[in-house]
Amino acid sequence: MAEHPAYPVGLRLSGRRVVVLGGGQVAQRRLPALIAAGADIVLVSPEATPSVEAMADAGEITWVRRGYEDGDLAEAWYALIATSDPAANTAASAEAERHRVWCVRSDDADQATAWTPATGHSEGVTVAVLTTHARGRDPRHTAAIRDAVVEGLRDGTLVAPHHRTRTPGVALVGGGPGDPDLITVRGRRLLAEADVVIADRLGPRDLLAELPPHVEVIDAAKIPYGRYMAQEAINHALVEHAKQGKAVVRLKGGDPFVFGRGMEEVQALAEAGIPCTVVPGISSSISVPGAAGIPVTHRGVAHEFTVVSGHVAPDDERSLVDWPSLAKLTGTLVVLMGVDKIGKIAETLVAHGRPPATPVALVQEGTTAAQRRVDATLATVAETVRAEDVKPPAVIVIGEVVRVGPAPSA
Structure with missing residues (x-):
């Protein structure tokens, strides 16, 4: 089996029985994702870390306070074997094989029927990285690849265009105090996806130089005011660009709602029927x-x-x-x-x-x-x-x- 690559798949575990053997550090790291997936989790272990015990106290998992016994994996869809007893791990792995339960083993990946990938998340996308073969598995390498991909998605250096009709809208983004590294992850991602950016003088200007050539960058201080007051002209520009079906980012310094007149822009967009996403920023x-x-x-x-x-x-x-x-x-x-x-x-x-x-x-x-x-x-x-x-x-x-x-x- 080790000569063939693993077949990647996403398990939908909501409401389905998952058995975790062992309440130590491995379980502590893996349980939050299983809880988030909505699994019906049964933990079998005579003891647990304080964090795992807190999950049981909160009702997020069911804790059976004893060691593994044959039959514990009955009716399970998925199992995580992570006890400190090699014999119990081997017996549980054999039971999983008999009952055709996909099983991860923390002590011996070669004897498992499933591997846990290095995973990360960014705005509705899960990135999962697996080593191709069991031989030469390097968890640090897969984690590094995962981190690089997730960070690229978050900071906008890795951009995957959306091939769907976008609803016109505006993102009101707090850019932080000036250092481009202090904008929020979400703010930076929205900037990378923008068609139009209307920027304040006190916004993080260095970020604007990183935008692709097709992005229209508008200096809010230089919008022609005509019959409008300055803020009214900015509101008008936000509405008009959004009505054209463009993804608009209003980039402001600090936080939009700390002396930033952000609520005035939110109200103007609401009156025009334009949806607005507010992304808080670090206040100066x-x-x-x-x-x-x-x-x-x-x-x-x-x-x-x-x-x-x-x-x-x-x-x-x-x-x-x-x-x-x-x-x-x-x-x-x-x-x-x-x-x-x-x-x-x-x-x-x-x-x-x-x-x-x-x-x-x-x-x-x-x-x-x-x-x-x-x-x-x-x-x-x-x-x-x-x-x-x-x-x-x-x-x-x-x-x-x-x-x-x-x-x-x-």
Whole structure:
């Protein structure tokens, strides 16, 4: 049998009896996939790892607390033999052969009637990799191939076009703080499948250079506005391209719903009857401080953090921020879009109780190659911004957490 390659097949085990012998590490790794497949799982083992025991306690499997006995594989469709007793494994394998039950053996693949492939998943596709012959099986090699294929599907470097009619729609994708590696796996895959990408200035620009030549990339800042306001023009462009049957990605910096006006675009698409998929992104409010070595919370220092927009000054009648209340908090304050207003913000916080010596860090172009960190205090931050020529985009962190990490390099 070992001279012939294995025949690949997908087993549909939903509602069908599967017997697992042994409750150790092998079972712990294999059981989640069997549970996800909907199998009726019976575990036969005198003991089990805590994780396997938790599956039994949750009712995901039935646990028979004893060793293997002849007849345990009766009525089974599939068996996983993974005990530490070679004799029991051999006997169970023989029973599986007699009852024509497909059987995997963790201790001796050559004596098994089935092999477990290295598997991975990406958006409704299961990738399964098998070594062609039993002789020379190398699990690490098959796992490496599996990982390469799945990663290619996820990050868009391996693109398989869909040969079906696509429903017009828009994916609202949070691109993260700037580093192209910090976009989500799903966001990157949707980018790879897009016909049109409408991108913000603060989105991960490096990703746009990787798109195929046929993809139309539209800079949202340069959409002709005409009789529209800027956001209305973007909404109009999303609707019109989607109505043409194109796969449209709206690529935004950070997270679409954190000062990104994402909900306005979702509402406009809903009014036009265009389906919209929202893909959350890593917000710069936590990722940029982290990249600069600043935790927004830290035991014994800050038990909360607050994120506010600084695009309007505290004394501006349009401001919705309760700055006096923020000044009384003891936790971390993260200000986005506030570089040109930081002087007035600092002045207001001090006026309402924040100590002038409260540390402040400004992280410009966070997570990118141009990232730099400038430190100050509430008393000095306005002058520091001018002296150091700090420019947006920059995330401003106010609070004692600024001093927690290693001192910033000069």
